[in-house]
Amino acid sequence: MSFLNNVITGVSLGSIYAIIALGYTMVYGIAKMLNFAHGDVIMVGAYVCFFATSSFGLNPLLGILLAMVVCTILGIVIERLAYKPLRQAPSLAVLITAIGVSYLLQNGAQLLWTSNPKIFPAFFVLNDKRGISLFDGQLTISYAAMVTVVVCVVIMLALTIFTGQTKMGKAMRACSEDKGAAQLMGIHVDGTISMTFAIGSALAAVAGVLMCSAYPTLMPTTGSLPGIKAFTAAVFGGIGSIPGAFLGGILLGLIETFAKAYISTDLSDAIVFLALIVVLLVKPSGLLGKYAPEKV
Secondary structure, eight states, X not given: OHHHHHHHHHXXXXXXXXXXXXXXXXXXXXXXXXXXXXXXXXXXHHHHHHHXXXXXXXXXXXXXXXXXXHHHHHHHHHIIIIIGGGTTSOHHHHHHHHHHHHHHHHHHXXXXXXXXXXXXXXXXXXXXXXXEEETTTTEEEEHHHHHHHHHHHHXXXXXXHHHHHSHXXXXXXXXXXXXXXXXXXXXXXXXXXXXXXXXXXXXXXXXXXXXXXXXXXXOTTTTHHHHHHHHHHHHHHOTTOHHHHHHHHHHHHHHHHHHHHHTOTTTHHHHHXXXXXXHHHHOTTOSXXXXXXXXX
């Protein structure tokens, strides 16, 4: 049963990576830029929820909603101040700016909340180690794992419907294909990109709460490594693809969990990135990504 337990753990961890990766893949798919500050927005969302519930006594649901609102505003502000002026700049300039914003958020968090780790509070069933027992107690599916997976699937389906059926979603897809043509057709490109950042940042807040509920140590660098792994998951599944981000996150969680269980805890991160290299060598566009030849 240890194998099945590892599968459940891997899917639960992968669901958190998938939610973060969805934010990465949406921003890249529409704006064609890599927002490496996304992992630190996760950290900000977790801190907002932490203080809202522990210091101000808000209901956990209200704390999560407040974290989503704050992260949404933060995402829009970052896009307007840091990325919008670089819309026509080389991709390297945007990448360096994203790294700078990441360090700005980390150091700002250290100044505001110090670097001392904080223990994230228990929310509903998210910190409950009990769950559904199967096979005479040999296999347990925790409530936290079930909630995380369900939230991830609901978000993926909602984003798929949003981008495929709504007017704003179609505008996002048009901007993804050709921003100039989309603008000629009357689409507000800047507003569409800002909306993309807003949605991605709101998802980051949800991911931050789920991650800190499962692994309850919160500090200014909490979002750094999960952010990098989620970016890996987005590339793994095919960056720009919503189902690809979901698939990449789940596979990444499974690979990491099984690497820790059967190979080495110390080498698990290296094995994750080795798997990414192998996949990209075989299929450079990712598992569900589409090859797009560049016109010259």
